[in-house]
Amino acid sequence: xxxxxxxxxxxxxxxxxxxxxxxxxxxxxxxxxxxxxxxxxxxxxxxxxxxxxxxxxxxxxxxxxxxxxxxxxxxxxxxxxxxxxxxxxxxxxxxxxxxxxxxxxxxxxxxxxxxxxxxxxxxxxxxxxxxxxxxxxxxxxxxxxxxxxxxxxxxxxxxxxxxxxxxxxxxxxxxxxxxxxxxxxxxxxx
Amino acid sequence: xxxxxxxxxxxxxxxxxxxxxxxxxxxxxxxxxxxxxxxxxxxxxxxxxxxxxxxxxxxxxxxxxxxxxxxxxxxxxxxxxxxxxxxxxxxxxxxxxxxxxxxxxxxxxxxxxxxxxxxxxxxxxxxxxxxxxxxxxxxxxxxxxxxxxxxxxxxxxxxxxxxxxxxxxxxxxxxxxxxxxxxxxxxxxxxxxxxxxxxxxxxxxxxxxxxxxxxxxxxxxxxxxxxxxxxxxxxxxxxxxxxxxxxxxxxxxxxxxxxxxxxxxxxxxxxxxxxxxxxxxxxxxxxxxxxxxxxxxxxxxxxxxxxxxxxxxxxxxxxxxxxxxxxxxxxxxxxxxxxxxxxxxxxxxxxxxxxxxxxxxxxxxxxxxxxxxxxxxxxxxxxxx
Numbered sequence: 001x002x003x004x005x006x007x008x009x010x011x012x013x014x015x016x017x018x019x020x021x022x023x024x025x026x027x028x029x030x031x032x033x034x035x036x037x038x039x040x041x042x043x044x045x046x047x048x049x050x051x052x053x054x055x056x057x058x059x060x061x062x063x064x065x066x067x068x069x070x071x072x073x074x075x076x077x078x079x080x081x082x083x084x085x086x087x088x089x090x091x092x093x094x095x096x097x098x099x100x101x102x103x104x105x106x107x108x109x110x111x112x113x114x115x116x117x118x119x120x121x122x123x124x125x126x127x128x129x130x131x132x133x134x135x136x137x138x139x140x141x142x143x144x145x146x147x148x149x150x151x152x153x154x155x156x157x158x159x160x161x162x163x164x165x166x167x168x169x170x171x172x173x174x175x176x177x178x179x180x181x182x183x184x185x186x187x188x189x190x
Numbered sequence: 191x192x193x194x195x196x197x198x199x200x201x202x203x204x205x206x207x208x209x210x211x212x213x214x215x216x217x218x219x220x221x222x223x224x225x226x227x228x229x230x231x232x233x234x235x236x237x238x239x240x241x242x243x244x245x246x247x248x249x250x251x252x253x254x255x256x257x258x259x260x261x262x263x264x265x266x267x268x269x270x271x272x273x274x275x276x277x278x279x280x281x282x283x284x285x286x287x288x289x290x291x292x293x294x295x296x297x298x299x300x301x302x303x304x305x306x307x308x309x310x311x312x313x314x315x316x317x318x319x320x321x322x323x324x325x326x327x328x329x330x331x332x333x334x335x336x337x338x339x340x341x342x343x344x345x346x347x348x349x350x351x352x353x354x355x356x357x358x359x360x361x362x363x364x365x366x367x368x369x370x371x372x373x374x375x376x377x378x379x380x381x382x383x384x385x386x387x388x389x390x391x392x393x394x395x396x397x398x399x400x401x402x403x404x405x406x407x408x409x410x411x412x413x414x415x416x417x418x419x420x421x422x423x424x425x426x427x428x429x430x431x432x433x434x435x436x437x438x439x440x441x442x443x444x445x446x447x448x449x450x451x452x453x454x455x456x457x458x459x460x461x462x463x464x465x466x467x468x469x470x471x472x473x474x475x476x477x478x479x480x481x482x483x484x485x486x487x488x489x490x491x492x493x494x495x496x497x498x499x500x501x502x503x504x505x506x507x508x509x510x511x512x513x514x515x516x517x518x519x520x521x522x523x524x525x526x527x528x529x530x531x532x533x534x535x536x537x538x539x540x541x542x543x544x545x546x547x548x549x550x551x552x553x554x555x556x557x558x559x560x561x562x563x564x565x566x567x568x569x570x571x572x573x574x575x
Binding site for chain 1: 340421488
């Protein structure tokens with residue numbers, strides 16, 4: 001939830017400009033459609049019904065502040081690994097039989113998005129559910145789901161000896177080619 | 191006096207238990223006053239005198255798995271997660287208001303799936319592609335199958351993440367069983383999925399809506415925006431409402447409120463625009479929801495999905511869900527000036543006030559500007575000397 005309030009001078013001048021353009025538009029409209037009634041536009045705008053707005057605007061979208069990079073990240077974990085300073089994180093797990101990739105948000109225990117070879121949609125296309133090709137498939141499908149969900153910037157932290165493996169590298173490239181940025185914006189402290 | 195007495199009693203009782211503690215009383219700190227811990231301290235069960243006899247992890251994966259298990263275990267001290275769960279527990283258990291679902295027989299399903307998997311394993315081309323890493327999965331086929339199996343649950347999870355159920359149906363949720371495909375643009379260039387970003391210029395005209403439906407069924411399509419309201423933060427603006435849609439064709443439904451493009455105000459960030467598809471049991475009389483055509487009065491477009499649903503809840507059930515996010519762009523100015531006939535509002539982000547702990551009468555070690563923190567905007571004391 002975010003609180004917005006209008007700024008005095010800048011907004012008033014901006015509103016003034018908008019009002020002027022509305023008045024000119026109205027005047028041209030009058031001139032073009034009703035040529036016989038030469039009614040001049042009102043010198044001062046009358047507050048119409050639509051213009052009754054609240055000075056403070058509340059945006060209930062819980063993901064708005066994260067997308068504007070204004071939400072607070074969980075800071076203070078600089079001396080430990082992995083850091084919790086992110087909005088969304090990516091987890092890539094390989095077990096003996098399956099491959100799972102999940103996107104978590106903040107402190108949530110349940111994933112927001114997930115893609116796994118355990119799902120029938122992927123299992124039926126794959127010959128082997130634990131090969132490098134399967135990692136690539138999981139990466140591509142997860143990239144499509146993230147794009148469709150509007151989450152395009154995720155943080156991916158992995159230990160170096162796992163990150164260098166062929167399966168991890170193919171998964172990482174597949175995500176990047178699918179259009180996901182594996183780094184997040186820095187929080188804005190305005 | 192009474193307090194000191196109580197502390198002495200505590201000390202005497204604590205002595206007995208604390209002699210066996212690794213830490214002891216001196217190092218056990220509990221927010222100011224010292225007392226015995228209410229349970230075993232972490233790592234107390236590890237015998238640190240004979241480290242060589244302990245079983246080692248020998249692998250990073252084993253360590254990570256045990257660390258995650260320990261993280262999920264319940265402990266006697268209050269963690270951040272417990273605080274968050276308490277907030278959630280206070281809320282009422284949500285009700286499922288969606289369509290009922292009959293899962294197909296698991297036995298036959300498993301048999302068929304095993305057959306397909308065996309064929310895949312025997313397939314030599316697939317094996318070669320896997321080996322040479324040239325295999326590319328067909329994304330559209332995966333999506334079609336996903337929509338039939340996992341899709342509704344994934345969309346429900348995303349809708350909870352975006353707070354759709356919390357804002358539209360406060361104590362209810364539904365699993366969207368019917369897949370709603372909404373495409374903006376003449377060449378269907380801008381589809382609506384579940385949270386993707388679109389611009390108001392892309393969403394300027396009414397979209398093409400497709401969903402699977404029997405010929406004799408009736409549907410209602412609703413486009414609402416819970417974040418857009420300029421007067422009241424709890425209400426929504428109705429962008430499009432079409433009722434009594436026969437079968438698949440939205441154009442032959444009764445248009446109760448004609449389509450208006452999104453108008454997110456400048457400076458307010460991303461706002462959600464949610465499409466809900468309701469299934470009707472029989473034709474509904476929507477005369478109370480009929481708006482004038484065209485309707486550019488914001489008061490008439492003020493809407494609450496909960497009230498609309500409560501009015502017709504015996505007949506309509508939410509079946510499909512799709513939503514997108516929109517930010518301000520130039521076409522919104524045009525919408526405000528020409529269609530809504532008003533001046534465009536512009537907003538700026540208002541930072542929440544800095545937190546200061548409750549004011550103490552004798553703040554020890556604080557600078558003079560300590561008083562300015564509680565002065566609520568009057569003249570500062572620093573910088574004037």
